[in-house]
Amino acid sequence: MRFHTRKLVKPEDLNSNGTLFGGKVLAWIDEEAALYSIIQLENSKIVTKYMSEINFMSAAKQGDVVEIGIQVVKFGKTSLTLNCEVRNKMNHETIVTVDNIIMVNLGENGKPAPHGKTKVEFVKDRLAASEMS
Structure with a gap:
């Protein structure tokens, strides 16, 4: 899995327990999945269709640096799964996992x-191919 994005947990990201709010981390995941899909499918018109079970495994607190990793499970005809x-950058402890996120390519x-x-x-391979042609 490749970890592309890092986020600093700030006071506005916390819940009433003083840990990272689940809704905030889900918004980060959705944004990361969209950006990843836009780049892979070379289309800015991408929507989230489905997120499977979300497994919260550990907490993050203010000041933690978290990183978000995305990996392709499969390519569908109009979708990308x-x-x-999401893990703590410093100790690699997993914070959240999502097994399946389906993103749909729109015309x-x-x-x-x-x-x-x-x-x-x-992208580096696409750039190299375009330089050769």
Whole structure:
């Protein structure tokens, strides 16, 4: 799994117990999944269709640095299925896992559209290919 984003847990991210609010971390996960999908599918029109069971495993507190990892589970015709792990950057303790996040590729009409992708692509490889042509 690749960890692309880091977040600092700030006072406004805390719940009444003084730990990272679940809704805040879910918003971070949703944003990260969307950004990852936009880059993979090369389309800015992406929506979240589904998130499977969310497993909160440990707490994060103010001042902790957390990192969000995303990994492709599979490519569908119009979708991309991901899994996610949020962990503490300093001790690698898992904070949250989500087994399946389904992101859907939309066409100009706002309806699901085939994306034509079948494997993970890295931007550096796309750039190298475009320089060769």
